[in-house]
Amino acid sequence: MTNTIDTYQDGIERVSLKQYTEKAYLDYSMYVILDRALPHVGDGLKPVQRRIIYAMSELGLKASSKHKKSARTVGDVIGKFHPHGDSAVYEAMVLMAQPFSYRYPLVDGQGNWGSPDDPKSFAAMRYTESKLSRFAEILLSELGQGTASWQPNFDGTLDEPVALPARLPYVLMNGTTGIAVGMATDIPPHNVNEIVDACIHLLEQPKATVADLCQYVKGPDYPTDAEVITPAADLLKMYETGRGSTKMRSVYHKEDGDIVVTALPHQTSGAKVLEQIAAQMQAKKLPMVTDLRDESDHEHPTRLVITPRSNRIDTDQLMNHLFASTDLERNYRVNLNMIGIDGRPKVKNLHTILSEWLTFRKDTVRKRLNHRLEKILRRLHILEGLLVAFLNIDEVIHIIRTEEKPKLVLMERYGISDTQAEAILDLKLRQLAKLEEIAIRAEQDELSRERDMIEKILGSEARLKTLVKKELIAAAAAYGDDRRSPLVARAESKAFSEEDMLSSDPVTVILSDKGWIRAAKGHEIDVEGLSFKAGDKLGFAIKTKTNQPAVILDATGRGYTVATHSLPSVRGHGEPLTGRCNVPSGSTFEGMLSGKEDQLFLMATDAGYGFIGKFADFQSKNKAGKAILSIPKGGQILPPVAIDSVVDHYVVALSNEGRMLVFPVADLPQLAKGKGNKLLSIPSARVANRDEYLVAATVIADGQRLIVHAGKRHLGMKLDELEHYRGERGRRGHKLPRGFQNVDKIEVE
The missing domain is CATH 1.10.268.10 (Topoisomerase, domain 3)
Structure with a gap:
């Protein structure tokens, strides 16, 4: 850089604005990173936390002493060590005293220190009283024994410790969050016993991998009884890279028909959760819930009661929706960024963190x-x-x-x-x-x-390791406890779709020949007796439910999805399908189908080709629909046929010349779209000229009866009577008896 600081005769130094701003911003960045936002791997504390703990110890506010006004501590901290605002110092102190924020609180407070619903509802520092908790001894008990390095305070009149001589790897005990310049930290809390076991293993096996250490450190342990549902593989990756996320889910049980939530994820407000559920109820997006109550009290800190509409509601499915759509389930970012023993910030994996802390601990001992x-x-x-x-x-x-x-x-x-x-x-x-x-x-x-x-x-070195190990075991015995947040494998939560929210009422969908669509409640309606517009007539009618969409097929093989619950009433003539879908002008409709997501259908063309498809694959949110059937030249779509099972069911394919072939449904491929495979062999030239084509393709099972209609004549046959017509898929089949050479239609009873 060519720009340098120049000193003139008047004694004033002059520097370029670019040079000044670069240096000022760099100094500020380093200050925020090293002296404000990130914890030190040795004692796991940020500077403000370390100064609060040290100032309280200097005031004699140990766990065995009496509480004193918090304002006294805050005054000492900002007057002697931390020249910042009193509110910032007090808020840091409050956080260390809240048992719902810290897994192992460092401050023992008297008075109003906030609540899980509103952590910032704490009283002013002139009202609250505080002293150090017993757990703070792990940071302070060796302070006067030549263990700490000291540095001058901000005005050089006092000395303060650079890092406290922690007897446990505190950086992982309570965790911390912080935002620096260009970097941040999000360290989750952990269980003392698990971390100590991992440290001991690492002392005995210095070459242990992160996977070995994760045999002891199962995952984060938050100050709540909610479940940690992050898969073990994701937790391992998080500890190996130092980055990732964890997921917590509320704990609930059923009680007299109600759903009772007894534990919420870390830093989750019960009042906010109830607001989120109530908002869905008011928006009529949660019809299966009729009442909400907050029955939390001193004896039951968390007790949220959700009342389903009836006993028929699947409570597990309902809670699965609430997990996906409210704070009953939350994600937490993990970024194990901290200042190492070399004084530099870095994202570290579990092995590095524990190795550096053990180096720090051995040096301290x-x-x-x-x-x-x-x-x-x-x-x-x-x-x-x-x-x-x-x-x-x-x-x-x-x-x-x-x-x-x-x-x-x-x-x-x-x-x-x-x-x-x-x-x-x-x-x-x-x-x-x-x-x-x-x-x-x-x-x-x-x-x-x-x-x-x-x-x-x-x-x-061996004796030193043994001493460190014994002291770790003693500290774990004195301060350790059982895991609070259980690690549980759970399926991914999924919110209800709009269709899931709908009631499952029977409905009949009617589509006219000209493409006017409407719906009638129930399945008993006489569709033949309905009135239509002049020049129009009945096209198709299907029986379905209001929470199941319908798919209409046009002559080109495209399918258009419509929501059955929103269709106009059968009392009128309905509305044109072109108003809901972008159907090509002049297109005719050749079929309609509806059912559950996993319902199977036989899709075929009269050219003799077809396949088995799942209803979910035919649906589309696109108004232009989606291509489903590829139609050979000269072919037309046959009406779709619902299939209950591919086992012990048979396809019956029948041409207009009376040729019939029967073969297992399992011989057909299951596709999402396409032309399919050959059902009955018809020469392509005869298909193109409409000399021969499939009259119908249907499915029959044992116990059902096939009826073939030819003019006024009909022929009924059961499955075992069709042996003569059975063959391999794609064959020509066998001719029906004389008189049934020109078949009109077939039915299955």
């Missing part, structure tokens, strides 16, 4: 042992001097009484150090009388044994 060793050596040195004083007590007293500079005389006379001489001079007269050689030697022996033990640990 090593500092603690060195600090203790120094104290022991100093005490042993003093005890040696006291022993000299005891053995020569009369002369020592004489020197102190008579000499002007007794320290120098003692040092010269007995060859003791300045520290030893100072310790002798600091003794009170009555203490000299109590000095006993046995007591001094006993203390020397005890301290010597402790010194030897510490020196052995410091001299052996």
